[in-house]
Amino acid sequence: MTVSQKLYHRAGLIFPLLAVVLALLLAKVIDPYLAYVATSWVIFGLLGMSLDVVWGRGGFLSLAQTAFYGLGGYVGSIVAINLSAVTGHSLLWTLPAGTLFGAAVAAALAWVIFYARMGPLQSTILSYTFTLLLWSVSQSFKIEIGSAVIGGDNGMSNIPGYILGFGPEAETLGPGDGLILVVIVSAVAFFATRGLMGSTFGKIVDSIRLDIQKTELLGYDVRKYQLLTFAWSGGLAGLAGALFAGWANYLNPSIFSVQEALLVPIYVLVGGLGTLAGPFVGALLIGGLSFWLGGGAVGGQTTLILGAMLILLVLFLKNGIVGTMAKLWAARLPDPDAAARAAGPVAIVPQELETILVEAERQAGRAKVLKTEHLYKKFGGVVPVNDVSLEFRPGKPFSLIGPNGAGKSSFLKTCVGVYRPEKGSLAIGGLDITRAPVFQRVHAGMGVKNQKPQVFGDLSVRENLWIACYARVGDRRKASAIAEKVLTMLGLEGQADVRGSALSHGQQQWLDIGMVLCLAPRVVLLDEPAAGMTNEETRELSQLVRTLAKFTTVIVVEHDMEFVRTLDGHVTLLHQGAVFAEGDIETLRADERVLDIYLGRRQHV
Numbered sequence: 001m002t003v004s005q006k007l008y009h010r011a012g013l014i015f016p017l018l019a020v021v022l023a024l025l026l027a028k029v030i031d032p033y034l035a036y037v038a039t040s041w042v043i044f045g046l047l048g049m050s051l052d053v054v055w056g057r058g059g060f061l062s063l064a065q066t067a068f069y070g071l072g073g074y075v076g077s078i079v080a081i082n083l084s085a086v087t088g089h090s091l092l093w094t095l096p097a098g099t100l101f102g103a104a105v106a107a108a109l110a111w112v113i114f115y116a117r118m119g120p121l122q123s124t125i126l127s128y129t130f131t132l133l134l135w136s137v138s139q140s141f142k143i144e145i146g147s148a149v150i151g152g153d154n155g156m157s158n159i160p161g162y163i164l165g166f167g168p169e170a171e172t173l174g175p176g177d178g179l180i181l182v183v184i185v186s187a188v189a190f191f192a193t194r195g196l197m198g199s200t201f202g203k204i205v206d207s208i209r210l211d212i213q214k215t216e217l218l219g220y221d222v223r224k225y226q227l228l229t230f231a232w233s234g235g236l237a238g239l240a241g242a243l244f245a246g247w248a249n250y251l252n253p254s255i256f257s258v259q260e261a262l263l264v265p266i267y268v269l270v271g272g273l274g275t276l277a278g279p280f281v282g283a284l285l286i287g288g289l290s291f292w293l294g295g296g297a298v299g300g301q302t303t304l305i306l307g308a309m310l311i312l313l314v315l316f317l318k319n320g321i322v323g324t325m326a327k328l329w330a331a332r333l334p335d336p337d338a339a340a341r342a343a344g345p346v347a348i349v350p351q352e353l354e355t356i357l358v359e360a361e362r363q364a365g366r367a368k369v370l371k372t373e374h375l376y377k378k379f380g381g382v383v384p385v386n387d388v389s390l391e392f393r394p395g396k397p398f399s400l401i402g403p404n405g406a407g408k409s410s411f412l413k414t415c416v417g418v419y420r421p422e423k424g425s426l427a428i429g430g431l432d433i434t435r436a437p438v439f440q441r442v443h444a445g446m447g448v449k450n451q452k453p454q455v456f457g458d459l460s461v462r463e464n465l466w467i468a469c470y471a472r473v474g475d476r477r478k479a480s481a482i483a484e485k486v487l488t489m490l491g492l493e494g495q496a497d498v499r500g501s502a503l504s505h506g507q508q509q510w511l512d513i514g515m516v517l518c519l520a521p522r523v524v525l526l527d528e529p530a531a532g533m534t535n536e537e538t539r540e541l542s543q544l545v546r547t548l549a550k551f552t553t554v555i556v557v558e559h560d561m562e563f564v565r566t567l568d569g570h571v572t573l574l575h576q577g578a579v580f581a582e583g584d585i586e587t588l589r590a591d592e593r594v595l596d597i598y599l600g601r602r603q604h605v
């Protein structure tokens, strides 16, 4: 790695550190009023980062961040008003209370959103509705909790500022020290978040954003990760809210308003989505410009500035300020994807494959039988899976064939858990999985390859394999070791650092198959694996499937009859959702009734 490359990879650490040092140095020398106003920009940056975690990294645009922010502020203040008058040290109360409450509410909202399997748009609208609901309710919500008075429209006043000393006599920090404190708290939150997102947890969250279905097919409980990410982001927003309450000494329902809610995505977009540091830059820029032009914390020109910035952004800086700078820098470095063009056709190394399969058998146990009994699935009047009872065993590959619309894909999706059957049952190795979610089926030994290659485009080839291995072994080192073996088996060592999206279609198919092998599945389901492959690749694939079938149960849904013939296995013909004929391919080919179906001579059937 060159110095420039090393610097690029550490930039996410170096620049924020420099910014923190600079802010701490400036805090004491700048005008106290400016220090006071700048404190709010840092708080808005923290609020923006809370959204960036869940949106830029988790892939879900939440419009509930100001809800967690406001609730964190209110709850933190109620605790602080009652306790810090006695104990001093207001932050000791406000910050944990605000953070925990924000996280808890976010977790509850996430539970509703993710476990109800809402689509992205629905989820965003629900999060927005939640904020609006709070806005509406808080205007008439009046209550006294100890010395804290929530006065509906009149808001809540007498919120203690930043007090660091113990006892009732402890003094509130001045503007310069207040700024230092907020910078330090935000820096801790930033580096903790950065650490989390750079960890295995963050890699899985990235995978969910890039391809949620594939992540689940690797055996990850995606909803659990989504909920935890959202709770973390709610905690950050609650923390920002608690800091804001101490800064303003006053809160009112406008914190839940439409304008506040929509400002947060703007900070993120201006700074750079997914960059974590970007929202701080965005908030600083918008706050700074408003201050400079409008002469106040939130000057009269804010709307105009925001409008102008958004237009400029859409036209020139789609990746935001930090995102664009990172891209420009990356463009000057050697292209890691160049190796993709140098790659020849993938050639499986047979010995490596056998070694991997033997090792997989040693670790994951013998191949399992997949058994369906009277499986039945309908969509309105269409019954694509009609009373199908089949048993798939290891030894030779099983092929599912049938004309278009015969129900092959529907049968496969019902086995995988994408579709829930109305009747019948499904068992893997004797374990009933009829109602199990997808990831539990994978844990039970199922490995699935869909028709289109599913690789994580933004992750490197090595990372793609690693994330699949980690799903099974749950150990970073072991996952790396297995990933390296699969990489060698695929002959893609030269392309290890190439991003998944830079690979050719055929290479992506192989990488996808490699990821399935990383799971050491005991039953493998392949949906038209030969689609889009060259003749040479199809021959390699046939060899691979036959070898695989010696160690695991393999089910292949296929259109390509020539490919099915080379598999030399058991063939099941589906027609109108039901099993129509079974046997080897030659017997079926000689069957007049089968020809009738394929040629559309249905009147004879």
Ligand SMILES: Nc1ncnc2c1ncn2[C@@H]1O[C@H](COP(=O)(O)OP(=O)(O)OP(=O)(O)O)[C@@H](O)[C@H]1O
Pocket (backbone or CB within 6 Å): 379, 382, 383, 384, 402, 403, 404, 405, 406, 407, 408, 409, 410, 411
């Ligand atoms: N999600 C769905 N909603 C409604 N109907 C569906 C759904 N999925 C499949 N079907 C219907 O079920 C029938 C079988 O479709 P399926 O895709 O399973 O067949 P197939 O044998 O895989 O066909 P092909 O070879 O063309 O992929 C079709 O009539 C299809 O329209």
